[in-house]
Amino acid sequence: MNTFRTGGIHPPESKLTGNSPIEVMPLPSELAIPLSQHLGKPAKPVVKMNDEVKKGQLIGEADGFISANVHASTSGKIKAIKPHPHPGGQYAMTVFITPDGKDEWAEGLECAPADWKRLSKQEILRKIKDAGVVGMGGAGFPTNVKLSPPPDKKIDTLILNGAECEPFLTADHRLMVESPEDIVTGLEIMASLFDGPLKIAIGIESNKQDAIETLQRYALPKQIDVVSLKTKYPQGAEKQLINAITGRIVGEGELPFDKGCIVQNIGTAVAVCEAVCRNRPLIERVVTVSGMEITRKKNITVRIGTSFSDIIAFCGNMSDKTNQVISGGPMMGKAVFSLDVPVVKTTSGILFINNLALGKSMERTCIRCGRCVEVCPQGLAPWLLANVAQLRHFDEIQTLGLANCTECGSCTYVCPSRRELVHWIKYAKALVANRQKRKSA
Amino acid sequence: MQSVKLKVSYAPFVRTKDSIESVMYNVALALAPATVMSVYLFGMRALLVNLVCIASCIGFEWLMDTIRKKPASCLDGSAFVTGLLLALNVPSNLPLWMLVVGSFIAIAAAKHVFGGLGHNVFNPALVARVFLLVSFPAAMTSWPVPFAVDMETAASPLGILKTDGVEAAMKSLDLMSGFYGTMNGSMGETSSLALLVGAGWLFYKRYITVYIPFTLLGSVFLFTAIFHLIDPAAYAPPLFHMVTGGLLLGAFFMATDMVTSPLSVRGQIIFGLGCGLLTAVIRLWGGYPEGISFAILIMNGFVPLIDSWDLNDRKAIHHKKLQTT
Numbered sequence: 077m078n079t080f081r082t083g084g085i086h087p088p089e090s091k092l093t094g095n096s097p098i099e100v101m102p103l104p105s106e107l108a109i110p111l112s113q114h115l116g117k118p119a120k121p122v123v124k125m126n127d128e129v130k131k132g133q134l135i136g137e138a139d140g141f142i143s144a145n146v147h148a149s150t151s152g153k154i155k156a157i158k159p160h161p162h163p164g165g166q167y168a169m170t171v172f173i174t175p176d177g178k179d180e181w182a183e184g185l186e187c188a189p190a191d192w193k194r195l196s197k198q199e200i201l202r203k204i205k206d207a208g209v210v211g212m213g214g215a216g217f218p219t220n221v222k223l224s225p226p227p228d229k230k231i232d233t234l235i236l237n238g239a240e241c242e243p244f245l246t247a248d249h250r251l252m253v254e255s256p257e258d259i260v261t262g263l264e265i266m267a268s269l270f271d272g273p274l275k276i277a278i279g280i281e282s283n284k285q286d287a288i289e290t291l292q293r294y295a296l297p298k299q300i301d302v303v304s305l306k307t308k309y310p311q312g313a314e315k316q317l318i319n320a321i322t323g324r325i326v327g328e329g330e331l332p333f334d335k336g337c338i339v340q341n342i343g344t345a346v347a348v349c350e351a352v353c354r355n356r357p358l359i360e361r362v363v364t365v366s367g368m369e370i371t372r373k374k375n376i377t378v379r380i381g382t383s384f385s386d387i388i389a390f391c392g393n394m395s396d397k398t399n400q401v402i403s404g405g406p407m408m409g410k411a412v413f414s415l416d417v418p419v420v421k422t423t424s425g426i427l428f429i430n431n432l433a434l435g436k437s438m439e440r441t442c443i444r445c446g447r448c449v450e451v452c453p454q455g456l457a458p459w460l461l462a463n464v465a466q467l468r469h470f471d472e473i474q475t476l477g478l479a480n481c482t483e484c485g486s487c488t489y490v491c492p493s494r495r496e497l498v499h500w501i502k503y504a505k506a507l508v509a510n511r512q513k514r515k516s517a
Numbered sequence: 518m519q520s521v522k523l524k525v526s527y528a529p530f531v532r533t534k535d536s537i538e539s540v541m542y543n544v545a546l547a548l549a550p551a552t553v554m555s556v557y558l559f560g561m562r563a564l565l566v567n568l569v570c571i572a573s574c575i576g577f578e579w580l581m582d583t584i585r586k587k588p589a590s591c592l593d594g595s596a597f598v599t600g601l602l603l604a605l606n607v608p609s610n611l612p613l614w615m616l617v618v619g620s621f622i623a624i625a626a627a628k629h630v631f632g633g634l635g636h637n638v639f640n641p642a643l644v645a646r647v648f649l650l651v652s653f654p655a656a657m658t659s660w661p662v663p664f665a666v667d668m669e670t671a672a673s674p675l676g677i678l679k680t681d682g683v684e685a686a687m688k689s690l691d692l693m694s695g696f697y698g699t700m701n702g703s704m705g706e707t708s709s710l711a712l713l714v715g716a717g718w719l720f721y722k723r724y725i726t727v728y729i730p731f732t733l734l735g736s737v738f739l740f741t742a743i744f745h746l747i748d749p750a751a752y753a754p755p756l757f758h759m760v761t762g763g764l765l766l767g768a769f770f771m772a773t774d775m776v777t778s779p780l781s782v783r784g785q786i787i788f789g790l791g792c793g794l795l796t797a798v799i800r801l802w803g804g805y806p807e808g809i810s811f812a813i814l815i816m817n818g819f820v821p822l823i824d825s826w827d828l829n830d831r832k833a834i835h836h837k838k839l840q841t842t
Binding site: 087088165243394396398399400401402406407408409410411412413414415427429431433434440441442443444445446447449457460475476477485488489490491492493494496498499502 | 523526635775831
């Protein structure tokens with residue numbers, strides 16, 4: 077069974093919703109759609125207050141090369157455009173829509189499925205860009221940009237990331253079981269953008285046997301490999317997945333296309349298929365609602381902009397013991413500060429947990445056990461990086477491979493002294509970036 | 518529902534249940550067979566020695582924390598393990614006040630002077646043992662005979678080897694009894710069997726790696742084997758060296774101490790080799806019959822150097838990459 081070479085951990089899988097079919101959540105009474113749901117510059121709003129919008133209508137236009145379009149998730153009236161809590165942890169410009177209940181598609185979007193094979197590469201890329209498709213695994217990198225690497229980089233491997241290595245999350249798993257055709261079509265569309273021989277593979281962790289079998293049925297006839305991966309975190313991290321499937325190592329300061337690879341998320345493949353074949357912009361996604369403190373754990377399709385509190389109402393109730401609500405997985409997700417935050421394009425899960433370790437500082441002295449070095453998938457020495465970060469020696473820390481850290485959190489997971497290793501590393505990264513910005517300014 | 522107060526903290530939100538306590542008490546658990554064996558072989562006096570060492574180590578830990586105005590760490594298990602290791606490293610008839618002095622040296626002089634848990638350069642229990650050995654050589658080398666009723670003492674097999682030569686030493690000890698533990702020696706070091714069972718637990722829990730103990734034991738074995746082959750009359754066979762003295766206790770429980778051993782595999786192999794060769798050299802030609810304590814302490818001193826070699830390599834790798842990109 078394939079796996080990445082260095083490090084890795086095996087946290088309890090807690091995939092409580094692996095067998096729950098995806099349910100469609102009804103329209104909420106209000107949608108709050110942030111203009112920044114992707115990496116890069118926020119989109120520019122193209123609507124005003126009290127405008128009537130249709131479902132799928134453009135409300136935010138990509139601003140610059142690395143940015144993405146934002147669309148109305150339903151038809152209705154623009155109530156306000158103002159800053160609003162964002163799952164990323166900040167306030168961000170957000171368009172509020174009061175749905176009119178008709179849920180009407182905007183003109184030109186409701187058309188017969190197109191045969192993507194007749195489209196040129198430019199048309200496909202244009203459609204993906206217009207639909208506002210971004211990487212739906214968490215980073216939110218605009219997909220059309222990722223699919224057009226610099227011409228000097230030869231792409232020979234396209235990998236679809238079905239690892240879903242984070243505990244609790246099952247959104248990709250259910251998608252693979254329930255819409256394998258869309259996934260394979262999306263993958264074929266993306267593959268058609270590259271010339272020359274291309275190896276296409278779907279990497280799936282072995283704890284999702286049903287997904288492996290389903291996709292094998294649809295993918296193998298189309299010369300797409302389905303690779304069974306060992307269940308190990310962070311198998312779904314881009315660099316680790318490339319290593320597991322191709323054996324190549326994406327080094328420090330390198331991007332996947334430097335090694336001839338492009339990795340796409342399962343949800344992104346579906347969104348690409350929707351965008352290219354059905355003209356549908358990215359206005360909904362599958363979210364796993366799980367964690368010990370919510371009554372009905374399920375996988376749901378929700379419109380982008382649905383607030384967490386509406387989702388709680390749909391999924392029963394959360395218990396009084398809940399003290400953290402997490403957007404994303406438990407390893408790399410973010411704790412939200414308000415239940416008003418909306419689901420965005422990159423929200424793969426919402427977890428309700430009772431974190432007992434909160435409230436007191438649990439950090440203790442390093443006992444040099446070496447666990448963090450052992451599990452670091454990037455071969456770093458996290459204890460050392462954290463020590464140097466605490467000393468604020470920001471020149472030295474860059475020579476220790478700071479930029480190479482993927483912030484997967486494995487080191488922090490295993491630390492018996494409960495040191496916030498990955499937090500200190502992120503802190504150092506932020507300050508180093510700030511200093512460089514100031515220097516270049 | 519809205520009464521729930523949300524808190525923000527850093528990812529990851531799941532952690533292992535491992536803690537300093539679980540690491541330390543698992544090491545203590547791994548020492549349990551040797552401890553039980555010590556009581557079986559040397560009677561209730563051995564139990565008393567164990568209790569006094571553990572209690573005084575925890576007491577001194579509390580005292581040092583109080584003096585240094587640090588949060589109390591006396592129950593985190595590290596003082597417990599230090600006390601237990603010290604007890605297993607002394608003869609069972611050692612006067613109790615010497616045990617208290619030893620505990621003070623271990624906790625105060627070897628650990629808290631450097632900054633407490635995680636910061637000490639030398640293994641505290643070994644510092645205390647060597648301190649006791651050079652301060653009270655007579656008391657530290659009069660070994661009670663196992664199952665003795667009247668505190669009968671005799672020399673240890675390694676002592677006989679040093680003073681009376683190979684023939685007498687080999688006659689004094691049948692290797693299998695050395696393996697089971699019915700020979701003269703420090704409380705916890707006589708039974709190879711009990712120590713191997715404990716070491717198995719540490720491997721199973723992945724608290725130690727194979728690199729240090731195996732290179733250490735391997736180098737002692739090879740080194741003594743070579744000299745045994747050259748001159749069997751002057752040098753004891755390697756298996757004799759394996760089962761006698763504190764070699765196994767040192768290799769599995771003292772040299773592998775997380776705080777005082779190198780972090781990288783490469784460093785651990787060098788560390789293990791160094792410990793093994795120094796042990797063999799001291800045993801064959803040194804003034805003391807037993808060398809493992811000195812060997813580990815000497816190599817402890819090299820750990821910062823070994824680690825900085827690693828550190829510089831890391832820097833060199835990333836520096837090269839930064840320049841090429």
